[in-house]
Amino acid sequence: MCTHRSSCPGADSPATVVAHVVAAHPEQGWNLLCDGTIVFDDTGELRPDGRVVAPRRMPAGRLAMAA
Numbered sequence: 001m002c003t004h005r006s007s008c009p010g011a012d013s014p015a016t017v018v019a020h021v022v023a024a025h026p027e028q029g030w031n032l033l034c035d036g037t038i039v040f041d042d043t044g045e046l047r048p049d050g051r052v053v054a055p056r057r058m059p060a061g062r063l064a065m066a067a
Contacts, residue, residue, distance in 0.1 A: 020033065029042075036048030
């Protein structure tokens with residue numbers, strides 16, 4: 001899937017290795033990475049093997065509130 005000169009990391013690579021965005025769709029809220037992973041704006045992921053990574057959400061008590 002990847003056409004970069006250096007090979008892209010696999011979907012299960014350590015977090016320090018970053019895949020490149022090959023198709024950006026900010027109007028729809030997702031990006032396709034060169035390793036086949038679809039990353040959503042809410043931080044959820046759909047892996048090439050069909051596994052789902054749930055969004056990493058912050059507890060409401062930690063969100064900043066305007067005064």
